[in-house]
């Protein structure tokens with residue numbers, strides 16, 4: 438006979454994250470441990486810290502006994518809906534994405550290896566007494582383009 442299992446989205450489960458109303462998600466199952474928090478031998482703080490996200494790793498890391506796992510089943514209220522989206526702010530992928538973007542930017546900058554700092558307009562009879570000796574020794578390059586002096590900053594990687 439098929440059993441009816443209530444499905445919850447991670448979004449919904451994560452809203453039950455207080456001492457009075459505390460759900461944890463472990464291995465795809467949702468547990469309402471509100472009534473057990475005060476009795477939990479590992480303390481209520483560790484469980485409260487594990488709400489709002491998948492707590493499987495923390496649960497396994499604590500090395501729970503067989504009897505703890507049996508007791509746990511008495512608090513099961515349903516399962517995580519596998520088709521429900523993860524909570525955006527907890528998605529590791531967004532972190533990964535930003536790293537990818539940073540890498541792309543760094544690669545692009547490497548491709549052009551220098552960034553324009555300023556343009557200096559030159560007059561015909563202007564003698565350029567470069568006060569930039571130290572700059573030339575440093576990371577600034579000067580490139581004349583017609584009557585303009587383009588000051589570039591060499592990038593350090």
Ligand code: HEM
Pocket residue numbers: 461468470477478479480483484486487492495496499500501502503504505506508509512
């Ligand atoms: C339905 C959920 C849970 C139940 C029924 C439960 C039950 C228990 C029980 C009976 C113990 C005593 C030791 C044992 O028999 O294994 C224990 C210890 C512990 N639990 Fe849980 N637990 C639950 C969830 C969690 C979660 C989500 C975490 C972590 C975020 C956690 C962390 C710990 C820790 C750190 C200990 C102490 C281990 C030690 O002192 O060596 N528990 N738990």
